Amino acid sequence: METPPLVNNTRVAAIFYEVSEILKIKGEKFKPQAYAKAAHAIETLPEDIADISKREKLEEIPGVGTHLAVKIKEILNTGHLEYLENLRQELPPGVRELAELEGIGPKKAIILSRELGITNKEGLENAAKAGQIRDLPGFGELSEKNILRSIMAKNKGRRFLLGQVLPVAQDIVQQLVALPATKQISLAGSLRRKKETIGDVDILATSPEPGKVMDVFCSLSSVDRVLARGPTRSSVVLATGLQVDLRVVKEDQYGAALQYFTGSKDHNISLRWLALERNWKLNEYGISDLSTGKKIAGKSEDEVYRMLGLPFIEPELRENRGEIEAAQKGSLPDIVPYTAVRGDLHVHTSWSDGKNTVLEMAEAAKSRGYEYIAICDHAKSPQFPRGLTEKQVVEQGKEIERVNRTFDGFEVLSGTECSINDDGTLDIGNTTLQDLDVVVASVHSSLKMPKNVMTQRMLAAMQNEHLDIIGHPTGRIIQQREPVDLDLTAFFRTAAELLVILEINAFPNRLDLSDINCMKAREYDVRFALGSDAHARANLSYMEFGVATARRGWLGAKDIVNTLSIRDLRTVLGS
Numbered sequence: 001m002e003t004p005p006l007v008n009n010t011r012v013a014a015i016f017y018e019v020s021e022i023l024k025i026k027g028e029k030f031k032p033q034a035y036a037k038a039a040h041a042i043e044t045l046p047e048d049i050a051d052i053s054k055r056e057k058l059e060e061i062p063g064v065g066t067h068l069a070v071k072i073k074e075i076l077n078t079g080h081l082e083y084l085e086n087l088r089q090e091l092p093p094g095v096r097e098l099a100e101l102e103g104i105g106p107k108k109a110i111i112l113s114r115e116l117g118i119t120n121k122e123g124l125e126n127a128a129k130a131g132q133i134r135d136l137p138g139f140g141e142l143s144e145k146n147i148l149r150s151i152m153a154k155n156k157g158r159r160f161l162l163g164q165v166l167p168v169a170q171d172i173v174q175q176l177v178a179l180p181a182t183k184q185i186s187l188a189g190s191l192r193r194k195k196e197t198i199g200d201v202d203i204l205a206t207s208p209e210p211g212k213v214m215d216v217f218c219s220l221s222s223v224d225r226v227l228a229r230g231p232t233r234s235s236v237v238l239a240t241g242l243q244v245d246l247r248v249v250k251e252d253q254y255g256a257a258l259q260y261f262t263g264s265k266d267h268n269i270s271l272r273w274l275a276l277e278r279n280w281k282l283n284e285y286g287i288s289d290l291s292t293g294k295k296i297a298g299k300s301e302d303e304v305y306r307m308l309g310l311p312f313i314e315p316e317l318r319e320n321r322g323e324i325e326a327a328q329k330g331s332l333p334d335i336v337p338y339t340a341v342r343g344d345l346h347v348h349t350s351w352s353d354g355k356n357t358v359l360e361m362a363e364a365a366k367s368r369g370y371e372y373i374a375i376c377d378h379a380k381s382p383q384f385p386r387g388l389t390e391k392q393v394v395e396q397g398k399e400i401e402r403v404n405r406t407f408d409g410f411e412v413l414s415g416t417e418c419s420i421n422d423d424g425t426l427d428i429g430n431t432t433l434q435d436l437d438v439v440v441a442s443v444h445s446s447l448k449m450p451k452n453v454m455t456q457r458m459l460a461a462m463q464n465e466h467l468d469i470i471g472h473p474t475g476r477i478i479q480q481r482e483p484v485d486l487d488l489t490a491f492f493r494t495a496a497e498l499l500v501i502l503e504i505n506a507f508p509n510r511l512d513l514s515d516i517n518c519m520k521a522r523e524y525d526v527r528f529a530l531g532s533d534a535h536a537r538a539n540l541s542y543m544e545f546g547v548a549t550a551r552r553g554w555l556g557a558k559d560i561v562n563t564l565s566i567r568d569l570r571t572v573l574g575s
Helices: 009-025 031-043 049-054 066-078 082-090 095-099 105-116 121-129 141-154 162-177 210-218 251-262 265-277 301-307 323-329 358-367 390-404 451-461 488-498 515-522 537-552 566-573
Strands: 184-188 201-206 223-229 233-238 243-249 280-283 286-289 295-297 343-347 372-375 411-419 438-442 501-505 528-531
Touching (some): 009 095, 031 066, 031 162, 049 066, 095 105, 095 121, 105 121, 121 141, 162 184, 162 210, 162 243, 162 537, 184 251, 201 251, 210 223, 210 233, 210 243, 251 295, 251 301, 265 280, 265 323, 286 301, 295 301, 343 358, 343 411, 343 438, 343 501, 343 528, 343 537, 358 372, 451 488, 488 501, 488 515, 501 537, 528 537
Parallel strands (some): 201 243, 343 372, 411 438, 501 528
Antiparallel strands (some): 184 201, 223 233, 233 243, 280 286, 286 295
C-alpha cells in the first residue's frame, strides 16, 4: 500500500489554493474565495494543523467551517483530497495555465481551448502571433496584443504575495535558528526588503558545521522536493511552488554577503561605485583594497556601510530611490518602527462579513499590545449584502459601548467603512456618520471610470465633513486588478488641504496605498492610517505588511496617525 505523502500546513494550503483556482475557472462566485481564504489562514498558522485537528479546533481557523474542516481531515488522513481530483478531471487540458494569464480569465480560457485547441502558453503565443485569436467571441485585436504582453510578463516567473511568503519563510528561519550548528541567520533578497511580491526566498547563515544545517533544511516538513544539495548552498521547493535557497557563509563574510544578497541590484551597484572611488572592491565576500588585495571589511552590514561613509540603510529603503544620496546628506528618513503602531483603524466583525464578534476582535487586539481598534464594518450595499443598515450601525455602537465597559486601558472606536457612490456621496447619511468615532470611505464599484470622472468622484467624497479616512485609495488587488485611473497629484493635494487621512491597507493582496504612492503622497504632507482590514482575529497580524509598505514609502511614525495615543488620535479625528 502506498504511503500517503507527509501532510503539513503548506501541503493542505496548496491543495485548497488549487481547489480555489479550479472553482474560479469553472465560474463559481463564492467558493473560490472561501477556499483561498482558508488556504491563506492555514499557510500562516503558528502551529501544526494536525495538532489543531486532534484538539477538534479546526473550525476556529479563520475561514474554516464544518464543511472545510471535514476536507482538512481527509487530507490529513489520506494525503489527498478526492474533491480536488474530481475537479481536475472536469477541466479541458491547458485551461488552468491559460486562465492564470492576465486579461484571459476562466471563460476566455475555455473558449481558446474549445475553439483553437490551445492547451498551453506556447500554443497561445503562436496563435496570437498568427492573428488567430482576434476573431473569437469576446476577443479582438487589442485582446490579442494584451495576451502577448501578458505572456511576456508571465515568462518572467511567478511571484508570490509578501503576506503569503513571509510567515512561511520566518517559520523556516525559526526552525534553523534552533539548531546548535546555526550561529547567525537572516532572510535576504526581496523578502528582507519586504517587496509586495516575492519571486523566491533567500536565507543566509553562518555555521561551523554547514552540512548539519543543510541536512535539516532539506528535510523540513514543508519541503516538497530538493532541487540542489551542496555543502554550503541548497535549494528546495515547497508544496506551493515557492523556491527557497539557503547559503552558509564564513563569519567574516556574513555582513557583506547579507548586504549583497539583500540587494536591490541597483542599490548594490551604487555602493560598488562608492567603493571604487576609494580604490576598493565591494562584493559578497567583503570590501578589499585594490592596491594591496587586503580585505578591510565584511563582518557586519554596519561595517560595510560605515566604511563607505554612510549610516546603516534599512533594508526596506534599498531600492536606489535616493536613499544613498539622502544618507550622504544625513537626511535619511527615520522610518516607522514595526512596534510603533498603537491601534488598528480598520477591523471587521461578524456584524457584516467578519468571523468574530466585537468583543473577540477587541480581546485579540488588546493581546497584541494595542491601545485601541476601530470597528469599521461595511454598510449594506449590492457589493456587501451582509453590510449594516443605518439602524444597525447605531445598534452596533451600543454594543461597542458595552464592550468598552469591560476594558481598562483599551478602547474600541465606533466606525464604518461606507462606499463612495459614483457621484462622490457616501452611502450612509451624515446624521449617522456624525455620531461615529471613525469614518472610512472606499470605492467598491464602478472601478473603470475615466480618469477625470474618477478623480472628481474622489475629490467630492473628501468634501464630506464627517469623512476621516479614504480606505484602500486606488482599489487595486495585487496580481488581479489594476489601480483605478486617478489624478494622484490632485488627490494627494486635496487630501492634505482637507486633512483627510489616506489608508495603507495592510491586507496582503492590497497594500494600498503602495510604497511608491506613499512616497508621492509624503511630498504633499499627507497623513496616513494603517489598517489591517481584518475579517478575523488572525488577520490582525497583517499589520506587519502595512508597516513594511510604510517603511518602503519612507514614512515615519509622525506621518501615521495610529502611532498616536488614543487621546491624541481623538484630537486628530475630531471625535
